[in-house]
Amino acid sequence: MKLIGYFRSSAAFRVRIALNLKDITVEHAFRHLRRGEQSTPDYAALNPQKLVPALVLDSGEVLTQSLAILEYLEETHPEPPLLPKDPVGRARVRALALIPTADIHPIQNLRVMTYLRERCGQSEEAAFAWSRHWIETGFAAYEASVANDRRTGAFSHGDQPTMADLCLVPQIFNAGRFKVDMAKYPTLKRLFDTCMKHPAFDAAQPARQPDAEP
Template identity: 65%
Template sequence: MKLYGYFRSSAAYRVRIALNLKGLAPEHAFVHLRKGEQQAAAYAALNPQKFVPALETDDGALLTQSLAIVEYLDEVHPHPALLPADPADRARVRAIALAVACDIHPLNNLRVLKHLGKALGLDEEARNAWYRHWIAEGFDALEAMLANDPRTGRFCHGDQPTLADVFLVPQVSNAERFDCDLTPYPTVVRIAAAARALPAFADAAPERQPDAE
């Protein structure tokens, strides 16, 4: 396998965590987002969306979108499972992951922040305020989803990491990088700390990647 990623991309971070949990060690190809390497014709031919991550499988298939990649890995390498067996529990875990992937991250990714500056003329302070607003909106919901459900354990769902934790931890990391106030979210912070204590999560952290700056 070959993973195309960028050390600070939270979507690529998710896939690194999942690969580590599955005990898989792909070849890494680094696509520098801030230098615009994702816009190059060679990469656009691989992934027309010009996003990372992209995963080239052992049989040559090219997969995109972190959620699709992580679920593929879970289906092809089912142990340890990242989704519970019960359908309702699976739906809950997916809902937590999707709250990050669909409702928080798209509003705050690099291309949006660049557009706010270049096209709309917002300065860094205004862009950071935008970022923190949407983190607060999303984390308010996540905290309620996690704190008020008895199925929450050491991790988002029970006492073993799931798809939900794979998505939660990179978003917490991003929130910390932008100096968001996380004190209103003790359950989110506790779960993230428990996950980061595991080697699979720790080794996937942005600062531990060879392309980290």
């Protein structure tokens, strides 16, 4: 398998963590998003959305969208599990995962920021304020969802990493670029610190990728 990503992509970061947790070895390839390499004809033929990540299977099939890739990895490599066994627990983990992946990331990612600046005439400061607002709104919801829930353990759900943690951690990394005050979200900060002590999360962080830049 080959994973096509970008070191700073939150979506690719999620998949890297899953691959590490499940001890799956893949070839890594890169598309530099700020240089527009995701829009070249050869990559657009693989992924018409012109986004990363894309997972190219040994069969030649191409999987896109990080959550779909995570579900595929869970189904084909079930150990260690990213989802609880019980249906209610699985629903809770998926709901938590959707806060960063559906309610935060899509409206404050690179292409949205670029559109705000170039097409809507917003300053860099205004575009950052937009992103910070949606990150903080989502983090407040996540914090309220896990802070006093008995199902929250060392990780977002229980004492083993789940899909929720794979989606939360990259968004917290992203939040650092927008100077979000994580002191307002003590449970999220605790979960993040726990995750980053895990080798699978640490090895997947942006600074440790071959294409990393300052």
